[in-house]
Amino acid sequence: MAQATREFGDWPLKRLMTEVVGSGHKSADDMTREQAREAFQRVLAGEPDHTTLGAFWLANRWKRNTPEELAAYVDVMREESAVTAEPDADPVDCGANYDGKGRSAILGVAAGAVAAAAGTPVVVHSGDRVPTQKQDSYKQVLDELGVRTEVEPSESADMVDETGFGYYYQPAFNPGIDALFDRRDNMGVRTFVNTVETLANPANADVHLGSFYHLPFAVKMTDTLKAAESQSVSRTLFFQGMEGYDDVRPGTTVVGEWNEGDGELDDFEIKTAEYGMDFESEDLGVEDVAAESAEITEHVLAGERDDQFADAVALNAALRIYAREDADSIDEGLEIARDVLESGDAEAVLDDLRAF
Numbered sequence: 001m002a003q004a005t006r007e008f009g010d011w012p013l014k015r016l017m018t019e020v021v022g023s024g025h026k027s028a029d030d031m032t033r034e035q036a037r038e039a040f041q042r043v044l045a046g047e048p049d050h051t052t053l054g055a056f057w058l059a060n061r062w063k064r065n066t067p068e069e070l071a072a073y074v075d076v077m078r079e080e081s082a083v084t085a086e087p088d089a090d091p092v093d094c095g096a097n098y099d100g101k102g103r104s105a106i107l108g109v110a111a112g113a114v115a116a117a118a119g120t121p122v123v124v125h126s127g128d129r130v131p132t133q134k135q136d137s138y139k140q141v142l143d144e145l146g147v148r149t150e151v152e153p154s155e156s157a158d159m160v161d162e163t164g165f166g167y168y169y170q171p172a173f174n175p176g177i178d179a180l181f182d183r184r185d186n187m188g189v190r191t192f193v194n195t196v197e198t199l200a201n202p203a204n205a206d207v208h209l210g211s212f213y214h215l216p217f218a219v220k221m222t223d224t225l226k227a228a229e230s231q232s233v234s235r236t237l238f239f240q241g242m243e244g245y246d247d248v249r250p251g252t253t254v255v256g257e258w259n260e261g262d263g264e265l266d267d268f269e270i271k272t273a274e275y276g277m278d279f280e281s282e283d284l285g286v287e288d289v290a291a292e293s294a295e296i297t298e299h300v301l302a303g304e305r306d307d308q309f310a311d312a313v314a315l316n317a318a319l320r321i322y323a324r325e326d327a328d329s330i331d332e333g334l335e336i337a338r339d340v341l342e343s344g345d346a347e348a349v350l351d352d353l354r355a356f
Contacts, residue, residue, distance in 0.1 A: 013048045013056045025062040036072035044176045057191040071227035073196045078230040081176025085153035086204040087160035091121035093205035095198035096246040100135030110297040111316035116164025117345035123203040127170035131185040136289040144294035147353045163352040168202040211241025218256040234260040237323040276311040301347040
């Protein structure tokens, strides 16, 4: 039996380009929530002409999306593409940019293992060399460590409950977004999909931890999560990350914190030297990101390194512990993280991940 053609509303992408978003970054109008929803529904259904889709993505990039538009995109993604699998644990959702890092070590696996050993479950998610950078991400580090990554969402949830650390693989839990890979690759620049995929929250976590280059982006992300109707996030913690990833940047850096009911995002500065990271970003540089990040993870968790990488892992773990409010301050989180590293419990988390 032939499948019925899906019916949409009155706003194909070409009309949105002509009448709303396509006139340039100074004169373009913002879409209503309903228009943005229909637009992304059409995109996920593969309805737009490729030229029109590329133009629409670029117009959104030029005019800059509002939180309401982004929330509409997030809702459509979670309703029509994402498959969530909620663990019994209540983890911190870590939303690093999917297109990866190319110059510095990825420390989130080590930091997540430390946090998990301290009683703070952590969830990470990524694709596999996502456009535009197509660089190393969580998946490549976990692959190097011998941890299974191409798992179904239900397995990812079990991983969280059994080890305290869970990895969700985009092609498995977000197939509609994964199907856009070639179109995104041909764009040559990031699109709003790069933004909303980090907010997929496949574990339905209450707490989101993310990073930013500039504080207004953290405000926009928090406002997006507040406006989204497909999930309920009660707390966010953002910090200035290295290469846009969820590894805190050494030096004087900004942290943004929001709790449900508090209104606006609160921001404050920390000097990472006061938390043991008394070095420069260049000191965390590596040549082979995946392989060296995995090696650093193994050695730090085994207590075989006490250098800048160990210090950075400890602070990043502290931020995850603090994000879930398992510590009253970043200082307390750091003390907990260092105790865990000294005890060897974090290495046991890695052993459990490999055995999963």
